[in-house]
Amino acid sequence: MSSHPRKGHGVAFGRDDGLAIPSDPDPITGLRFTIAVQNGGEARIDFTALRPRRLALAAARALRHLAAPGGPLGARTTVMAYAVAVPKFFAYLGECGEPVDGIGALQARHVDRFEAWLEARGLTRIHLYTLLTKVVGVLRQIAIDSPDEVSPDLRDRLRYVSAKPFQHSRPRDAYSPYVARQLRDAARDDVAAVSRRLQEKPPPDPDPVLRRMQAAVHAIIEERGLVRHSEPAFTSLYHARRRRGWPNDHLADELHGRRYLTRDDVVPFLVLLALETGLEIECCKALTVDCLQNASGGTVEIAYLKRRARGAEHKRLRVRDGGSTMPGGLIRRLIEMTAAARRYHPSESLWVYCGIGTFVAGIRHRQALVDAWTRRHGIIDDAGRPLRLLLSRLRKTHKALWYLKTEGHVARFAVGHTPEVAARHYADVPALRPLHEAAVAEAFREAVASAVMPTVLTPDQEATWRADPAHAPSLPGEHDPAMLLGGKQDVWLASCAGFHASPHGPAGAPCPLPFWGCLECPNAVITARKLPAILSFLDFIEGQRRALHAGDWAVKFGRAHARITSDVLPAFGAAIVTEARRVLAAEPVPIYLPPEARL
Known part of the structure; x- marks a missing residue:
């Protein structure tokens, strides 16, 4: 390339300009x-x-x-x-x-x-x-x-990892709403307590000697940021407290905790932030002080980094903003509380706090700190045992709670994911299985309740209907209640409110179903008078069970058998059914079956 390019002049390249300078990509040779x-x-x-x-x-x-x-x-x-x-x-x-x-x-x-x-x-x-x-x-x-x-x-x-099939891992489960409520309440109480501790001045010590020693230690903290255990002012205060019988186990944390967040304070903030936002725990730990962006209408965006989303690591999540219990307000409070420590330990990390004798930027928590926090608040699991909190399960817990709040509406539930991923990873978890099983059971109950069924009249209901025909149930077709109950419109197993108005055939045409189709027809009205015929038919299909293949019998008579035994007979009660069997034994009812039904 020309050595002195100038504005308005073309750039000229030589033959050697495109040659790469050889370099050793891996100069290390040791182990x-x-x-x-x-x-x-x-x-x-x-x-x-x-x-x-x-x-x-x-x-x-x-x-x-x-x-x-x-x-x-x-x-x-x-x-x-x-x-x-x-x-x-x-x-x-x-x-x-x-x-x-x-x-x-x-x-x-x-x-x-x-x-x-x-x-x-x-x-x-x-x-x-x-x-x-x-x-x-x-x-x-x-x-x-x-x-x-x-x-x-x-x-x-090396073209494949293993010739054996891959075994999928068990999905990480969410905590139950009971456990989540304990975690949220404990975290909120601690966050409020930390805020009060940093804002309020401690009451003056009644002992003037200790008061002067504490003032000397706080002066060192104000000047240098931290006081070392080897400082004469700290050792003097330590021994003076010990001579008076005062505990010194957490003296350094108590002194620094009046100005800074401590390593114990990080746990409730992290738990509450993860529960309120649903961010992955590693993303919560990697938040920076400028993560809040584009505030609008009581909401704000959290800009965060998700390293395992290769190619789309930089993400945003819009959350509620305002009070300290909302995600945006919680992060603002964290920024304010870490400002004092940030003066002595500059860092872009949201988490800057006082560790053991030093300032720490970023979260390097040990499980022991989390266990100590849950133990201090007495948090238990669903079985009543002390909870061992895994922070990685908080995202699933947030998603499960949101799933319950949206009542399983996938379009509202799938925030930040496709509906397929949201359903597979966050809805299909063991913690939500009772909800899904209850929903399936309710769906079956609704299906049974909405199924087409005949009208079954007990003797008391029949008497009420006869006494006040104007309030008789509304049935398809034109019918006279007196004629219907008097037998004028009888077929074999029921009275028919519309033999020429069948829902299974064209209007004006006779009903095309076989006679036991009355058990599935809304036009049918079954009274105690028809019980002997129904019991006679039940005996017949029970006999056919012994003569037919189980599959053939289920196809031909299974629904009729279930309708009689599960819906019709229980509606009348044991006494009325017993009386109907006595009538059937005394006067057998003819079975009006076509020849093909007996095969």
Whole structure:
């Protein structure tokens, strides 16, 4: 290119301008090294104990390439997971008894036998598959780095992870509304208590000596941000309190907690934020001080980073804004509470608080802190046992509560996901199974209630109908109640309110159904007078059960049998049915069956 390009003049390139300067993409040659991870942080890897050394060097180089800019490994935790999986493969090679001095000696059988080796050690298929995926991924990268050294047999094996079927993991469950209410109430109480602690001044100590010592310690905190345990002012206060019999277990936290958030305060804020927004817990931890954007109409957008959404990591979620119990107000309060610590420990992270003798940016909580918080509030699970809170389940809990609030309306429930993903990952969870089972049962009840059924009149209802025909039930067709109940419009199993107005045939035409179709017809009116005929037909179809194949009998008489035994006879009661059987025994009712019905 020309050495001095000027405005208005064309740029000229020479033959050598497009030549890339050769560079060594991987200058590290040892087995103890540090990887600067793409998403921040460093991963320290130590493969010095792995043998054979030549293969260990190839695996180390492959891991560095996988974690390089643009590579598939972007998070420190993922890189460290690979660093844990690779030594397991070398442990297998050391036990297999075959001499393997480098990548050229590896064959497909080594990968297959490594899978069997893991399985023999009791690993579940899910855990085994995750380890095997990482080892195969490293071997694939070695095949790319050293294509001439990999045998064709191994190259063919690296086309797939495992020949056995993949076992899907059990979906993470949500906490029940009972547990969620305990968590939300405890977190809100703690957030309010922290706000009061930072805003209110502590009452003056009645002991003038301790009051002067505390003032000296607070002056150091105001000047330097923190007071060390080795400071003379702190040790003097510590020993003075001990001489008076006062507890000193959390003295440093008490002193710094008047100005800053402490590591114990982070847990309730994190729990409440996850429950109110439904953000993934790793996204909550990665929020920054400028995450609130585009406030409008009582809402605000939370800009967050979801690293595992490759290609769409930067996302936004619109939430309610306003009071401190709303997501937007909660984040604003966090920003205010961390401002004092941010003066001494500048950071873009939303979470800046006082740890043990130092300021911390970002959340590096231990499960022990979460367990201590739930234990302090006495939070229990549905079985009454102390709850072991897993923060990763809070997103599912938020989704389950929203699902209950929207009554399962997928269009309203699927926020941030397609309806298919929302239904599969957040609606089909064990915590919502009772709701789904109740909905199915209710649907069946509604279907039965809305099914086409005849009108069944008990003797008391029949007497009421005769006494006041004007208030008789509305039935299709033109009918006279007196004629209907008097037998003028009888068919074999019922009285028919509209033999020429059947819902199963054209208007004006006779009913086309067989006689037992009355049991499924809204025109039919069944009274106690028809019970002997119905019982006679029931005896007939019970006899046919013994003569016909079970499937044929179910197709021909199953619905009629169920209607008689489940709906008609129970409506009359045992006494009336017994009397009808006595009448049937004394005067048998002819069975009006066509010949084909007897086959």
